[in-house]
Amino acid sequence: xxxxxxxxxxxxxxxxxxxxxxxxxxxxxxxxxxxxxxxxxxxxxxxxxxxxxxxxxxxxxxxxxxxxxxxxxxxxxxxxxxxxxxxxxxxxxxxxxxxxxxxxxxxxxxxxxxxxxxxxxxxxxxxxxxxxxxxxxxxxxxxxxxxxxxxxxxxxxxxxxxxxxxxxxxxxxxxxxxxxxxxxxxxxxxxxxxxxxxxxxxxxxxxxxxxxxxxxxxxxxxxxxxxxxxxxxxxxxxxxxxxxxxxxxxxxxxxxxxxxxxxxxxxxxxxxxxxxxxxxxxxxxxxxxxxxxxxxxxxxxxxxxxxxxxxxxxxxxxxxxxxxxxxxxxxx
Numbered sequence: 001x002x003x004x005x006x007x008x009x010x011x012x013x014x015x016x017x018x019x020x021x022x023x024x025x026x027x028x029x030x031x032x033x034x035x036x037x038x039x040x041x042x043x044x045x046x047x048x049x050x051x052x053x054x055x056x057x058x059x060x061x062x063x064x065x066x067x068x069x070x071x072x073x074x075x076x077x078x079x080x081x082x083x084x085x086x087x088x089x090x091x092x093x094x095x096x097x098x099x100x101x102x103x104x105x106x107x108x109x110x111x112x113x114x115x116x117x118x119x120x121x122x123x124x125x126x127x128x129x130x131x132x133x134x135x136x137x138x139x140x141x142x143x144x145x146x147x148x149x150x151x152x153x154x155x156x157x158x159x160x161x162x163x164x165x166x167x168x169x170x171x172x173x174x175x176x177x178x179x180x181x182x183x184x185x186x187x188x189x190x191x192x193x194x195x196x197x198x199x200x201x202x203x204x205x206x207x208x209x210x211x212x213x214x215x216x217x218x219x220x221x222x223x224x225x226x227x228x229x230x231x232x233x234x235x236x237x238x239x240x241x242x243x244x245x246x247x248x249x250x251x252x253x254x255x256x257x258x259x260x261x262x263x264x265x266x267x268x269x270x271x272x273x274x275x276x277x278x279x280x281x282x283x284x285x286x287x288x289x290x291x292x293x294x295x296x297x298x299x300x301x302x303x304x305x306x307x308x309x310x311x312x313x314x315x316x317x318x319x320x321x322x323x324x325x326x327x328x329x330x331x332x
Contacts (some may be wrong), residue, residue, distance in 0.1 A: 027095060029063045033071065034092040036060060037081055113137070113144040113295035120157075121166040124238050125282070126150045128257060130166075133302045144295060152236060157287050163296050166303070167283045176285045179304055185256040185276035188222060189268040193248040201251070203227075203272055210250035212241045220253060222272045242268075253277060 035045040046053045071085035201209045203223040213231030245252035246267050262268040284303050
């Protein structure tokens with residue numbers, strides 16, 4: 001039910017301005033009046049605003065009726081602004097300029113990154129790849145700010161107020177927009193010293209081997225054989241696991257990007273053949289594609305550039321190929 005004392009158009013939620021205690025004027029009509037005076041024609045104002053000449057005439061007449069003042073003198077050849085109309089035009093033109101400025105400001109914020117961008121990434125990926133991306137982003141867009149959260153855990157973008165996240169591994173949230181960056185190979189590795197002392201295990205012997213894991217009990221698969229391992233060392237950081245393997249603690253299952261240098265210089269050996277023990281998909285995810293802020297769109301494009309062919313020399317050990325963005329059914 002409409003509240004007593006309000007005009008019919010108030011029920012539609014139209015923005016209105018109260019003059020005195022009784023008259024309500026729509027800013028849209030004030031901007032229309034300013035356009036008519038500026039163009040010196042109902043016809044040209046109608047064409048500019050995409051409405052009919054009759055609509056313009058009716059709205060100006062209604063505006064004059066609401067104000068109780070004649071704003072324009074009409075003849076068959078021209079319009080003439082009255083004294084009251086000239087004074088009113090100055091105010092209306094100022095309001096129209098403020099509205100245009102506000103609209104332009106909002107559109108500019110959509111076109112160029114402004115304000116804080118909150119990003120989450122696994123520690124390894126963030127340390128190895130995001131520093132140059134963030135540095136270039138901040139240099140290019142001086143009104144932008146970035147907060148980077150490095151965490152080897154599942155994050156909830158909405159609940160934690162995050163704009164973008166890098167996710168490695170299976171996706172499980174169907175509400176997010178997903179852009180695949182590539183796939184990261186994983187290898188079983190051990191040091192020559194460890195293999196000399198304990199021997200090189202077969203896939204069947206992995207169950208009883210000394211291993212470095214990420215939980216008290218894990219299931220590893222090598223050459224099609226699944227084994228539940230009981231780690232001698234449990235850690236929560238891949239880089240530490242790799243260093244522990246180099247030190248001879250045990251067999252580790254780590255990303256290729258971490259172990260490639262140690263394999264190249266002989267500090268580690270890849271077990272069970274050169275084929276990766278697995279491939280972990282790498283995605284960048286964000287909550288929605290609808291009216292995507294520039295700060296998100298441009299940052300996602302910058303991260304995705306890591307997976308482009310010309311970047312593969314830098315990231316090929318971690319990224320197996322580039323993928324396109326898509327809206328799922330898939331999330332992080």
